[in-house]
Amino acid sequence: MIGKKDLEHIGWLARLELSEEDKEKYTPKLNSILDYFGEIDKADTEGVEPLYHVLPMNNVFREDVPTRSLSQEEALSNAPKNQDGFIKAPRMM
């Protein structure tokens, strides 16, 4: 069960601000979904390996050949705030 405190913690981990109204609204729905997910506890997975990827691929290497990448102008073209060719971020602290 996710309580209000848990939801605040998850919201922090996900960098998603939740209003009091959000918390009221989401808690029962999230819990009913988790309740449904409880179904998987019934599956016998003793000795079964997890499958991260459906194709038998490991590291994929390529030749280290430089190719054209986006220009600085293109890369910045969607940044809501930029200055002197840099993306402008809010202060860290």
Place this chain on the structure above:
Amino acid sequence: MASINELTERIHADSSEEIVAEYLERITNSRLNAFITVSKESALLQAQEIDAKGHDGPLAGIPIAIKDNISTKGIMTTCASKILTGYIPPYDAHVIEKLKNAGAIIIGKTNMDEFAMGSSTETSFYGPTLNAWDMTRVPGGSSGGSAAAVAGGEAPLSLGSDTGGSVRCPASFCGVVGLKPTYGVISRYGLISYANSLEQIGPFASSVRDVATLFDVIAGHDPRDSTSVKREGNYSPALENDVNGLKIGIPEEYFGEGIDRNVEKSVRDAINTLEELGATSMEVKMPHTKYALSAYYIIAMSEASSNLARFDGMRYGLRTEDHDWHTTFSHVRADGFGDEVKRRILLGTYALSAGYLDKYYLKALKIRTLIKQDFERAFKDADVLIAPTMPYPAFKIGEKIDDPISLYLADVETVPINLAGVPSISLPCGFSGSLPIGMQVIGKHFDEAAILRTAYTFEENTDFHKEGS
């Protein structure tokens, strides 16, 4: 609905510009809300260029609609989210480069569930898309706009993406053909990620032949997607009107509780039709199907929580008033994402967090192994599997949107295919009243040829795909 061949003839006789203008007019006059952005000027310009210079590509002068989570250079790409409204990609997705090389003309970007999270196209920031067969009903999702555009005659071809059924579901609800290829066959470069271990771009059209032609154009290796396999698209030769000796597996678990009786009857009748044409059928057991839905949603939400961390308001998208870093980041996301996206990010974050990783995420990945093994066993005996695409025909707008679980349950027949990474094509196989029913033909890894041939043979010998909405 006009085929690629018919349109090509008309382009030679008249012009691409005329055809593009016709489709643009239909989009303008439509109430379906299938498009978020219509690229009228650039489409007409491209058409004029092809008319003037000629083009020998397989899709020369043919209009196509693109799901709004596939990056198109210079054309706004939003994922139907407020957070990306105004975002104009500085580059094309691999599939878009391939389409342009083939001479196709992008006429617009289609509506979808926000970040492809949904099965009804109701979670779009731009409002729901309507079903062309009954405007009180959903077109399915998440690629609802792409399917509705083809069904409504607003585009002869379109692209969607399928993470847990998002091409096949709307194909089924809209009475068109949609293909989810084997994982890795189409490059995901430029597809804005939701759950990258599950999703593939897939083609829509009004016939199996056109889907195969489009698939041939967009398939192929791309070093910019490390999961892309080294195969080129050459599937059209597989389209033979012949299922003699084909072994069809019928997974009984896909015909169980909750399946509409008309849907079940139509799909079983379709299997009978294929048997009359020379195929044989057998029952196959897929005992872990009942765990697929939960496992799918846990994996998809976990991957989503990580993939969507990139939306921070710095490099692109919405930016709110600046405070300190974490507060700004949290405000941008609170303001920019809709409810379903937030729910999935929160649950995915929870499933990956300390203390819950084993219980949810790892357990789901182990079930994924079992599901894949179910398919491997079934394909020892069967060449293809046939099942309903969706448990029921298109439901009413608003019917399920407030109850996430009932909406998730709609995906029960489609998600196992993505967990296993196998290909599946949905095509019309009947009607429930005035609403189309779709069946899916599922194949082995990289055996798109078998499912295309099966679907093509069914289509050649029936008339369901010819009925118009």
